[in-house]
Amino acid sequence: MSFPELLNQVGGMGRFQVLYVIFLNVPVLMLACHAVLQNFTGGSTDHHCQIHSNTSNISLVNMAQNLSSQDLLRISIPVDENQRLEKCRRFVTPQWWLLQPNATMSNTTVVETEPCIDGWVYDKSVFPSTIIMEWDLVCDFWKLKQMAQSIYMAGVLVGGIVFGGLSDRFGRRSLLIWCYLQMASMGTASAFSPSFSAYCVFRFLTGMAFSGIVLNCVSLCLEWTPTHMRAIVGTLNGYCYTLGQFFLAGMAYALPDWRWLQLTVSLPYFIFFLYSWWFTESARWLVITGKSNRAVKELKRVARINGKKEEGDKLNIEILKSNMQKEMSSVKNTHTIADLARTPVVRRISLCLCFVWFSTSFAYYGLAMDLQNFNVDIYVIQLIFGAVDIPAKLVSVLTITFIGRRFTQAAALILAGLSILANIFVPQDLQTLRTIMAVFGKGCLAASFNCVYIFTGELYPTVIRQTGMGLSNTMARIGSITxxxxxxxxxxxxxxxxxxxxxxxxxSGIAATFLPETRNVPLPETVEEVETRAKQLREEEQQMKTLLAPAKPDPASEAGEKQL
Structure with missing residues (x-):
């Protein structure tokens, strides 16, 4: 009896699995908010220098008070070649002559200007409060906004490395509980950041928690789900992320102040932290790490919740050991990140998945974090970018289930790349068509993400699954930082x-074609099992080629026929 058969014995996709998947996926709703939160908390707005607030000439002060705001800007702020107010310079002294009819800068000599030494004035019509306004991340400091997002993604990268290895050593449940608490506390701390430096530190730690939640949520879902339901459960996880993008658009519209928005998307993780103590540790992991007694206890608990108490009572440590010899034997071996490249098949899997994860995240965040460049209302484009995931992931789950993971992965990536390249040939004035192409590409990348989370968990054996997921997550974050x-x-x-x-x-789509298919294949438990399966597949393919090859005529019989 294998582990999938044990799962079926204790209820298969029963009440426990349904509740478990729901409780694991609710926090994923808020993960999408954190991933692209800076589109709103760091939204860019028009700005210009603060006009001169003091002057020694009393008469000029009285004159300025009688001017309209438009005239004040005209005498204080120069304009660029497009006749728009300069964002980072102002006149050293008010240019009163510009109030004369038909007066323009083009018919005068160069007028001395200076930086915005008194600060900036921001257009608050769309975003009344952002980190840009809070800490003046404009002009010479505009790169700090991008740095803040890169620091967050660096946290996600470090979290993938740290929590991937730790969860293989200490368990999925324990690390997931900790990551919920870290996400709640650091996200809340970000909302009360007294300085930009503190904000970046808290966002880095929030990014680390993001990785831990994603990695352990995916692993727990896969390891407690029967083989035939893995694709559906994985897609449900993806749809929760999609719904999170809708929630973000609504919350950002209702809570335009960046501190309140940051706080709102962080506080629910305190609730997730409290109920996560109910979670059950992965029985697969318990068996692999030699904790058979606890594995039997957890399986009996699952059987009881699924209404299969009698079947669960039949389980004991002797039955578990006798039917899972292969998994138990792996306990004797110590596994490290080097196992991802030690054997030929796992090495090829790791290399191809590195390409797939990097490119998917690289192109996805290249589109998703650039919403303001589409010349569409940012709340509307956020909804559109979220909405396209619904049909994209529906199509992906159908192809994943009925055609296969490898085809879905390769097709989604290649179509995404072609749609992005197509925008090179679309004129800039056809903004609607450019947006449609970008939305289609984003949908394909969402389908790729949906597939690769399932595919990666199925390709790596249990003994190094989290380590492999950690490496994959690392490559994805390098892509998002780049x-x-x-x-x-x-x-x-x-x-x-x-x-x-x-x-x-x-x-990367081409690289995905070199990955082995995992549709309707039980999860591998050991590295040796992955290598053996690949060898058996090659032998079967060779036998099939031999059977399909046209039979070669016997030379002796041909000579006899000619003589006749």
């Missing part, structure tokens, strides 16, 4: 970012 940097290349060649964003998924 994405904003690529946008800067548009200064040298406007289409270069799109070329890179489009080429990366296509290359």
């Amino acid at each position: 994405a904003p940097m690529v946008k800067m290349l548009s200064e040298y060649f406007p289409s270069l970012p799109l070329i890179i964003y489009g080429a990366a998924p296509i290359i």
Whole structure:
């Protein structure tokens, strides 16, 4: 009896699994909010220098008080070549002559200007309060906004490395409970940050918790779910992330103050932390790590919740050991990150998944974190970007279930890359068409994410599953950190970012075709099982080629026929 058969014995996809998946996926709703939160908490707005607030000439002060706000700006702030107010310079002294009819800067000599030494005035029509306004992240400091997002993504990267290995050593449940608490406390602390430096530190720690939640949620869902239901459960996880994007648009519209928005998306994790103590540790992990007594106890608990108490009572440690010899034997071995590259098949899997995860995240965040460049209301485009995930993930779950993981993964990436590259040839004035192409590409990348979470968990054996997920998450975060940097290349060649964003998924889509198919295949428990399956598959393919190959005529019989 294998572990999937044990799961069926204690209820299969019963009441316990349904409740477990629901409780694990509710926190995922808020993860989407944290991932792209800075689209709203760090939203860019029009700004200009503060006008001169003091002057020694009393008569000029009285004159200025009688001017309209438009005239005050005209005499205080220069305009650029597009006749828009300069964002980072102001006149050293008010230029009263500009109030004369038909007076423009073009028919005068150069007027001396200075930086915004008294601060900035922001357009608060869309965002009344953001970290940009709070800490003046504009002009010479505009890069700090991108740095804040990169620091958050660096936290997600470090979290993948740290929590991936720790959960394989200490268990999925314990790490998930800790990550809920860390997300709640650090997210809340971000809302009360007294300085930009403190904000970045708290966001880094929030990013670490994000990774821990994603990794352990996926693993617990997969390891307690029967083989035939894994694709559906994995897609449900993806849809919760999609719904989270809708929630973010609504919450950001209702709570335009960045501190209140940050607080609102963080406080629910205190509730998740409290109910997560009810969670059951992965029985697969318990068996693999030699904790058979606890594994039997957890299986009996699951059987009782699923209404299979009698079946659960039949389980004991002797039955577990006799039917899971292969899994128990792996306890003798110590596994490290080196196991991801030690054997040929697992090495190929790791290499291909690194390409897939990097490119999916790289292109996804290249699109998702650039909403304000679509010239569409930011709340509307957030809804559209969330809505496209619904049909995209529906199509992906159908192809994952009925065609296979490998086809879905490769097709989603290649289509995403082609749609991004197509935007190179769409004129800038056709903004609607450009937005449609970007939304389609984002949908394909969402389908890719939906597939790769399931695919990765099924490809790696239990003994190194979390380590493999940690490596994959690391590559994804490197992609998300790199994405904003690529946008800067548009200064040298406007289409270069799109070329890179489009080429990366296509290359990764080709790499995905070298991964083994896992549709309707039980989860592997050991590295040896992965290698053996690949060898058996090669032998079966060779036998099939032999059977399908046309029979070669016997030379002796041909000679006899010619003589006749």
